[in-house]
Amino acid sequence: MAKPFSQRYGYVKVEEVIQVSDLDDETRRAIWNCLYVTFFDNSNFSNYAVNCAKMVWTYHFNFDADKIPSYDKDYPPRASLLTTIKKYIYACEWFHLFDLIEFLVENTSLLSKVALDKYLNHVFRKFGVGYTIINGLVTPVSDEVEIESVQKAIDNNIESSKYHLQRALELLSDREQPDFRNSIKESISAIESLCRKITGDDKGTLGKLIKVVEEKGYIHQSMKNAFSSLYGYTSDTGGIRHSLTDAGENPTLEDARYMLVICSAFSNYLISKMGD
Numbered sequence: 001m002a003k004p005f006s007q008r009y010g011y012v013k014v015e016e017v018i019q020v021s022d023l024d025d026e027t028r029r030a031i032w033n034c035l036y037v038t039f040f041d042n043s044n045f046s047n048y049a050v051n052c053a054k055m056v057w058t059y060h061f062n063f064d065a066d067k068i069p070s071y072d073k074d075y076p077p078r079a080s081l082l083t084t085i086k087k088y089i090y091a092c093e094w095f096h097l098f099d100l101i102e103f104l105v106e107n108t109s110l111l112s113k114v115a116l117d118k119y120l121n122h123v124f125r126k127f128g129v130g131y132t133i134i135n136g137l138v139t140p141v142s143d144e145v146e147i148e149s150v151q152k153a154i155d156n157n158i159e160s161s162k163y164h165l166q167r168a169l170e171l172l173s174d175r176e177q178p179d180f181r182n183s184i185k186e187s188i189s190a191i192e193s194l195c196r197k198i199t200g201d202d203k204g205t206l207g208k209l210i211k212v213v214e215e216k217g218y219i220h221q222s223m224k225n226a227f228s229s230l231y232g233y234t235s236d237t238g239g240i241r242h243s244l245t246d247a248g249e250n251p252t253l254e255d256a257r258y259m260l261v262i263c264s265a266f267s268n269y270l271i272s273k274m275g276d
Contacts, residue, residue, distance in 0.1 A: 028090050218274070
């Protein structure tokens with residue numbers, strides 16, 4: 001779908017197009033409409049939707065379990081469950097709204113026909129939200145190619161690498177206490193685990209393993225050199241005075257996101273070569 005005229009021709013400021021640290025009223029309304037139409041008011045999931053709304057009241061909002069109101073009927077001054085959730089979506093801090101979205105996605109994940117993450121990601125793209133739901137987590141990645149690369153690496157990898165990538169994603173997506181340094185370490189560890197699988201060396205470090213991977217014909221020397229340089233940049237093995245993983249340095253969101261995406265892409269490449 002093409003971007004609106006106002007965005008294509010620069011009549012709207014960048015910060016008004018890409019929402020990173022706030023959500024405007026239009027976006028909040030679109031999120032509520034998405035949840036209401038696809039789930040809360042969907043007759044195919046009526047019983048589950050009621051139970052899910054009760055779970056939001058009890059376990060997410062932490063309200064009294066013995067005072068759960070009607071599902072969709074307001075009895076002033078008491079608001080219904082749906083009205084309570086709607087008011088929260090319109091008024092809460094943007095990061096708390098993402099917490100609620102993650103809660104709902106997790107608790108509807110077993111319903112194959114709901115796919116809240118799919119519908120909400122469509123809303124995010126349409127309204128310029130700089131995040132995407134990946135594996136149930138609202139993640140600060142919005143480029144479709146990057147999203148596909150990360151998701152593919154998590155879905156199709158060996159278990160140890162899959163764990164490290166999922167952990168990197170979790171650390172990157174923590175909106176209250178993001179840990180970019182350890183996210184970077186987990187991304188690198190995913191490649192290290194995969195290279196150990198390829199080489200059969202369970203104790204080797206990535207700097208050594210990547211050379212063996214090249215010798216086995218999985219990657220070209222130029223690619224090996226490029227990734228070795230990147231590894232040196234993050235681990236200080238290349239003689240860099242301050243690496244991204246040193247305690248004295250402060251990696252940024254951009255650093256951690258780049259490492260997750262590039263390690264996911266490299267992982268996908270190695271997996272495909274293993275299958276040749």
